[in-house]
Amino acid sequence: MIDTIAEKYRIYHVVTESRENTLKEWSVTARGILRIYLNFFYWLFHRPFKIIQIVEQFMRCLIEGFVTIIIGSVVMGMFIAWLGGYFGSLYGSINLIGPTATFGIIHEFTILLVGMLYACRVGTAFTVEIGSMAMSGQLDAQRMMAVEPIQLIVIPRVVGSVLSILLLLGISNGISLISTTLFLNLWFQVAPSTILDNAFTFLKSGTVTQSFVRIALIGFFISLNACAAGFYFNGGAIELGKATTKSIVINFIYVLIIMLITQILLTLTGFFTDAL
């Protein structure tokens, strides 16, 4: 219970100060993100463009994201199997599980799953790594060697991310389908042939293409945001922790917004209905 005016005043002051600090921090982050978008495209077309660094980052993102995405895909397959098996049995529509599960997995579920897990696993790694480079003066050291850190650090990570997330999406699609098939068989005794024989009925090539375009967009933005959170942060360990949290929060929101906008565009352009 707040029983003195002084105590009430102190709490009011702390809350106001904390609100102002939070607003200030978020405005710095927003400016950082905007700056990195501009700098990224400026330096993308300047030499030197080191392919080897892009390959290194591609391999690194693939390896870092692989296990997380495999586990996520297996669990998601189990989830779809349970839901599809239970309601399919309840309403006698078990024969439709194959095509609907496949369509759902490729059109939406794995994009969301891979985007979120990638933001957690690879995005945060970028933020912490680049943030600790900034903290220990390594970015300044690069600038002093006439090396632009955006070229050396950011561009290879972003390009590597876009390429690796495409592959991870393909892997996730495959694992999710296998997992759904196996667990439908295990839990509801649905024969794999029932699922696989007509699994691709609802799929058109456009469905697959749009899923890869959407994940490439997600990969681009989440890796660039994660780099920005590390690149433009100031301070010590506490601030780096805050920057990492911001990186995840911003990227989750970005994934949802990109999913929403691309979905609206796909529907408005008739792509979604065509795919069906």
Next chain:
Amino acid sequence: MIRISNVHKSFETNKVLDNISLDIEDADTFVIVGKSGIGKSVLLKCITRLIDADTGIIYIDDEDITAASRNDLLRIRWKIGMVLQEGALFDSMNVFENVAFPLIYHKLAPMNEIRKKVFRFLDLVEMSEFVHSFPAELSGGMKRKVSLARAMIMEPKYLLYDEPTSGLDPESAGIVESLILKLKQELKITSLIVTHDIDLAKYVGEKIALLENGTITTIMTKETAFLPTSVIYKHFISNRERVHKNNENQF
């Protein structure tokens, strides 16, 4: 020559540099001393334009770095080597890769020449035997030495040191001090050192400036800076003695 003219820098309401003007002649070893947190590192970062000064002009060999385009800035920075606080070595690279990095990145020489050059500078700082070690395996003093070799590898005209001995034990600090002097004598480089280590200033400095309240209040030669009557002496040594005495009385 580095010419700093009327440089101001503030962070929000905190005025850090207030009308700094300074000339650093070629082949000089210029030391700026001042308390911790007074803005010494900010001044170095303004000189190299790692951060932008609010107002003022900084010339590096008659080129205004404050107005340089992105490409010109990269070119001007070729002339400047910098030893940052704690060394700022790249964690993912070993000692050889750290020192060779600028040469490899800019493809300045074939690999066998780069190897020779790296070993020449690592020999100079007595770190050749640690060529395969990673920064995490090195002591603070060793990191500074490697950082010094990396700053030297581009053969810069100017070498800037940001607190090169801070946090080092007396022996390691002594080694770094000797190295700065050795490099100066062997390579005739213009050096600018910012430090609060008065022993370092005394050992390597030819001109010593005092940074106080955001501005340069005194510039003295080595001969006059450490006389008991000098402002710098009073600021650092007698102030320290006064604090000791006050504390002794309190205890």
